[in-house]
Amino acid sequence: MNPLYVGKSIPRLDGLEKVTGRAVYSVDLALPGMLHGDILRSPLPHARILEVDLSEARKVPGVKVAISGRDFPFMFGGMIKDQPFLAIDRVRYIGEPVAAVAGESELACQEALTKIRVRYEELPAVFDPRDALAEGAPLLHEGQENYTRFGPFESVPGTNICSTSTYALGNVQAGFEAADEIFTDEFYSHAVAHSPMEVHAALAQYSPDTDSYTVWSPTDGPHRRAKELSDALGIPINRIRFISMYSGGGFGGKGTLVAEGLAVAMARFSKGRPIKVVFTREAELTASQTRHAAIIRLKTGMKQDGTFTARQADIVWDKGAYASKGPDVAKRGSLTVFGPYRIPNLELVSRLVYTNKEIAGAYRGFGTIQVTWACEAQMDIIAEKLGMDPLEIRLKNCMQEEDLYINGQVMRGVGSKETLLKASQAIGWGQAKSSPNGSRRRGMGIATTLKPTVTPSDSYCLIKVSMDGSVTLLSSSVEVGAGQKTILAQIAADTIGVPLHSISVPHSDTSIAPFDFGVTSSRTTFHMGNAVRDAGGKVRRKILEWAQDVLKTDAARLNLIEGKILEEGVGERITLQALLAKIYQRGGSLLEVGHYSSAQSASLQASPDLQYMSSIFWMFATHAAEVEVDTQTGIVKVLKIAAAHDVGKAINPALCEQQIEGSVIMGLSNALLEEFKMKNGRILNDTLADYKLASMMDIPEIIPILVETGHAEGPFGAKGVGELAAAPTAPAIANAIFDAVGVRIRDLPLTPEKILKALREKK
Amino acid sequence: MKRLTPFSYFEPATLAEAVEILSGSKEKAYLLAGGTDLLIRMKRGEIAPPALVNLKRISGLSSIEREGQSGIRIGALTTIAEIEHSSALRASHTLMAEAATALGSPSIRNLATLGGNIGRASPASDMAPSLIVLKARLNISGPRGNKQVGLESFFTGPGTTILQPGELITSVFLPDPAARSGAAYLKLGRGGGMDCALGCVAIFLTLGNTDTEVKEVLVAVGACSAIPMRANKTEALILSGSLTDGHIQEAAMAVAAETSPITDLRASESYRRQMVQVLFSRALKLSWSRARSSKDTH
Amino acid sequence: MKILIELTVNEELCRLEVEPQQTLLEVLREALHLTGTKEGCGLGDCGTCMVLIDGKPVNACLMLALDAQRHQITTIEGLDNRGGLHPLQQSFIDAGAVQCGFCTPGMILSAKALLDINPRAGKEEIKKTLSGVLCRCGSYPKVIEAVLAAGEKMKGGH
Structure with missing residues (x-):
């Protein structure tokens, strides 16, 4: 059957809300009793915190909460648990949150921040990852080997190396010996800001009665954020509920706890009142996350005919102060250094190095951008030297x-x-x-x-068909602006056989929609799309079974198209709505779970121990x-x-x-x-x-x-x-x-x- | 986002009242015109004015009017967009429209005012270089009455001017340009959109009897010294010969030597110095070609 | 110091008390709950807070609410006041000019100010006029398409 919706440029489902200004983003949300939160940030790149005096700040009229890291001494981190919600005894970059206040108005908070007294003892700081690698460099995380790690990320204790990985294939030395020309070049890819038009913003509410949190945020992976909070605070995942809002752009920057963690910390102390945290644009640029800067050294051996003999790569990633998603960027991003090319002998060393700067995190491309910069610039250097056309050598x-x-x-x-x-x-x-x-x-x-x-990863969804035949797709694939809702609705409509307009795709709520790894790594269409195919297929089969019973015919002769049940050689027999009216005479809904995991795919098979690199x-x-x-x-x-x-x-x-x-x-x-x-x-x-x-x-x-x-x-x-x-x-x-x-x-x-x-x- | 902190607020209905508030106020009062610079600096915490005097209720400060046969007067509260689109200015002082178009974004130009842009005394002002080469004179009101000063002697440093407490700019007078004249304003920014100038050059040039003889030339440079500056030495050098490629190149070297750019986060000193030469040469050639094709009389 | 002011927003007269330091943006979003006008930087750099004052686009974050009195204020919520969508709104949907949507109100209002004066505006004029609204999703090419298409409809006497 030809799809009616898939493959067509259907106008996006969220278009109307967005052109009318009615789409609600986290920054627009206002809840009853809501307090505004504001953050005091470190003026120093590296210092010990000797004292935080909040007494005067608490006296400012309208201020309800004033806390420092010692009041909420938890650590979080999706890959390495190395980051405090608020600095506890040490600051590691200019802009790191040191104290937080929440009050009835933004002005009250602004005033309170001016009344917080912090005494620091400045420590030597290091800004260039090459300096941070040197012997005797100031260390950012002494004892980092004691941090909890969620993945095979190896640190080097006693250094600033947050994680390191190596890879080798074949024999590079032999490869270089076989080369006619060897090219050694160093490239630098700079740090840049995600700079979405909507700054980081989140609301959090704590219920003292159930010891649970509700967080409203544009994060691209609400279930993983809930897990991170659960790991940090030591409370079950079902006591943390993330409700997604429209995201005003993320590009990877909204893929960790940023405003969310600060709102949660304050909410713990506000007696049930919700806290709203909205970053300033200045904080968005200087104290949220950046792309990792990287120094990439490539040594590439080439034959005169333009074929590769070997490549050796040494990549140093500038981590900034905390791990965030860096360990995975440095591990998986580095592997693309061999490009879409056939290179017989390979060797790679990748090191992710802490520095006293803004945290680097996931950024559209996840390391590939930095590595592609180096590889593709060198490819032209090679082409020029060998007298080849840049297109020809790539082909x-x-x-x-x-x-x-x-x-x-x-x-x-x-x-x-x-x-x-x-x-x-x-x-x-x-x-x-x-x-x-x-x-x-x-x-x-x-x-x-x-x-x-990212492989393997999982997506789940629920498809609910109401008794009138309308369909609700419950997934945690957040609409970050790329059209996630539209794509999934198109797939659902064609899979089930209902009109697109009969499908609604509400925002994710982790207390309702099942797990999804997140809107990251360009995975949503493939993974959640497959989960929707799974659930939609079940829904369709169930409907056709019912139709077979009601219409007293063979299900194999039936088809569901655009919400109508057709019989081969007969034509339309009954609408979905009329069918369900018969099935659900006393009300009801059809509910199916969809799941896709890439873990079991035979296509991932690779050399022993190297399957982790498969995609x-x-x-x-x-x-x-x-x-x-x-x-x-x-x-x-x-x-x-x-x-x-x-x-x-x-x-x-x-x-x-x-x-x-x-x-x-x-x-x-x-x-x-x-x-x-x-x-x-x-x-x-x-x-x-x-x-x-x-x-x-x-x-x-x-x-x-x-x-x-x-x-x-x-x-x-x-x-x-x-x-x-x-x-x-x-x-x-x-x-x-x-x-x-x-x-x-x-x-x-x-x-x-x-x-x-x-x-x-x-x- | 940052909120403005409270201030005492005044909204005078007349110029006299404004002058009275400004000179009588115990607190340091800041003038509020378009607000596109003042409110930003307040939000950024660079200034915390105890009092604001909003000038927008005072009538007669925002018109563009001819003053007989001598020139044109632009009220201090005229927005940059009004200057950009004024048919009167386009007819007699096209350079003003050119400079206005280079300032900020269209929406900023709908708020920002000419008086505010001048009073702010930014070294990188988009309006000042053009105003200088057009021989602008400022009408200033204050506790001791009204006076007129040439714009060239108005700026004293980055953000500072000759204005005394209680004084404010009410309008700008631009004399009509001579016949066989041409002008150009060129600016170098970082991106294509609204941008602070890394360097900008305005040139006004009047030709003599031949197409290569310069009768009068004014050169002003922005973002390359502490104030928007007139390049007197460069002007003298231009006047010393006729317009040839070699002479223009010589003058470009002179203008680079005459300015004193600094390194800041937008550009380095040496890049600015090179760019001022490029902008100058291009602006000179452009104003020259405009002068040649201009009508003999206005 | 609270001051009673009157604002005409989307053809509706609103009477409210404001502090002198409150910007038009704060009052629109918080007092009048018109959250279609966004705050992306608060410093006039991004254009997401664009509103029309007497038909002209301005950055609401840099205008005191007091100064908006005696003017006609139009926000994105005022564009489909009379029922149907404005041609620009429809064109933005049709041309795929919307991604995350955060800049969309500012884009549409800036474009409206332009097309109201000149529905025949070409590509270069559209670029210049809309250059004060930043979009990180990079919807620019399709925004230009949408504005051109809306211009076609509007000059047809919509």
Whole structure:
């Protein structure tokens, strides 16, 4: 049966609420008796807290709660439990929460914060991860070996190494010996802010009677946040209820406890009154989370014909003060350093290093962005030296269907080559350059990459059919803006055989909707989509069984389409509504559980002990950029980006295009405009006036291209798209700059100053 | 988000009343015009004004009017957007529209005022360089009556001016430009959208009898010294020869030498110095070509 | 110091008491419960708090509520006042110009101010006019499409 909804650009279900201003976000929520919470943050990058005096703050009229870390001395962390809700006896970065107040008004809180006295004893601080690795460097977490770890993350006790991992395949030394040319390059990928338009915000309410918490938040993984809180506070998961709100953008930044933890800490002391915490934009930029900066050293051996003999990679990730999702970023992100290429001999060392800076966390791409920056810039260095065309060398080495991944997994649905061909074709690769006169020069660049998704992981959902035939899909896949609700409703409608408009997809509530790993790693369409297929299939079968009984015919002759039951050769027999009226004469609802886990998939099979690297699906993407460089100012104008993405199957092509366009813009903004200006651990540009995000004036023509290789286990063949999409943008632009003016920038961002300096040095 | 902390609030109905409040107030009173700079600095905790004097109830401060055959007067509370879209200004002082368009975003321009932009005395002001080269004079009211000063001598440092306690800018007078003149304002920012200038240059140029002979030239540079500055030495150098590529290049070196940019979080000193040369050359060429194609008389 | 003020919001007269330091944004969101107007930075940098004052877009976070008296204030909630959606709202849905939706009210109001004056506005003019509203999801290309499409409908005399 051809799907009626899947594959079509259905307008998103949340569109109406969003264009009318009626969509409610956490920042909009107001509850009876609600108090406002505000945070006192550390002015020092590293210090011991000797005393926090809250007595004067408590006297401010309207202030109901004033606490410091000693009042709520718990630690949390989804991977490593190394982070206090509020600093207990030590601060490790400028902006770390030290004390919190809650009161009747924001003004009362602001005043109270000025009355808190904190005595610190300053400690030596370290800001560069290379310095933090040096012998005798100040340590951020002495005794880190005692932290609880939720995963195979190995620290190095007595150092600032939060976690480290290695990987080797074949014999790199032999590989380098067999090489005609060896390329050794160091690249730097900078820290950037997620900077969603909606800052971090959360509400929390504590019930002293049941010792339970309710949290309203836009977090992308409400069930995992509930688990983290449960682990931290030592109370059962069912006493922590996360109610999701519309998220005003997350990009990974809303994937840990940020505002939530602070609201929870205060709520414990407010006698049942809800606490609302809304970050300032300054705190959002300087004291939430960032992308990990990374120093990536690549040594790559090549044959003269452009084939790889070996690659050795050494990656140092700048962790900032606490682990957050860093251990997994450093472990899984690093593995993409071998690219979508066939490389016979590999060696990797990855180290994640604590520094006295804002915490780095998950960021769209999960490490792939940093690694792709290095690999794809080096690929052009290699091509130039070997006298090959950048497209040609990539086509020569890119993975093909049924190639083995580095752990031995058989790769299927490999759209690498097709994305390369389509992106290069759309940009006009190989055509003569048409540089305008004067000081401006044009060039083209290309970059390609791949990304796995978190594997294994689970999604569950519930589908409830009410007695009138209307359908409610209960899932914890939060609508972060990518169209999660719409995609899942499309899949549900086609799976069950009901009209799209008869399906409602309410926000997640962890007390109702079952577990989902989270809206992360581009996994929702695939995983929750499969869970919806599972539940929807059960619902459909049940309905057809009932129809068989009621209509006294064979279920095999029946079909359910758009809420109507049709019989082969007869036509419409009864509507779903009329059928259910017969079944549920005294009321009732049909409820089915859907579940998908990638754990049991045979496709994950790999070499012994290496299956942890397998991915249930692989995303492939190529971006090709055309730029114009002003050689007098160093300013780069990106004219056009063609972005080809292998999405498996587009459930909703318009939503896929949104993800691609949005990622290109984010990637361009990251690469050209964004940068933290630091001084002694302090971020100086803490407003959007000085931390520049791309505006409508900065965007090029973007050509999104969907490649659909299909996936045997994906719902209707779908994979994922959102996370990988920004990764090839920066190297494509940098490679285009090289093509235009012959300068190679190895450290992001690509600022006019750097380009101009390089141009002058070249002369 | 941060809330504004309470302040004493005054809303004078006349200029005299405003002057009286400003000179009589025991607390330091700040003028509230568009608020796009003042309220930001208050929210950021950079200033905490005990009192605000809101000027918006005073009539007659927000018009753009011709003053006979001599020039045009712009009220201090005229918004930047009104300047941007004024047909009167576009007819006689196109440069003002060019500068206005470069300031902030359209919505900021709907709030921000000319008087506020000048009074703030930001070294990176978008309006000041153009006003300087257009020979703007400020009308100032105060406890000792009214006076007029040239904008060039108005700024004394970043955020400071010659205004005495109780004084405020009421309007800006722009004399009509001479015939065979052209002007240009160029700015370098970080992104394409609303941006604080890394450097900006305004040039006003009047040609003599030939197309390469400069009769008069005014050059003003922003974001490259403590105040929006007039580049007198550069002007003299331009006047010393006729407009050739070599001469323009020489003048660009002079303007870089004449400014004193600093390194801050937006750009380094050396980059600013290089950019001021580029902006200057481009602005000079543009104003020159505009002068050549301008009508002989206004 | 509470001051009694009158605001005309979405063609409705509201009488309320405010403190002089309260911004229009605070009053709209908290006193009048019009939360479609967002606060993304509070400093005039992001444009999510865009409202129309006498048809012109301004950042409500940088305007005192007192100063909004005697003006016509339009928020996103005022666009579908007369029942159906405004052409811009429909175009935003149709063109896929909405992602997380946090910037959407600011985008639509800025675009309305432009199209009310010039429904024939082209791509470059749209970009310039909407450049004060930031969108981290990167909905810009489809926003431009949506505004162009709405312009087509509006010049047809909607």
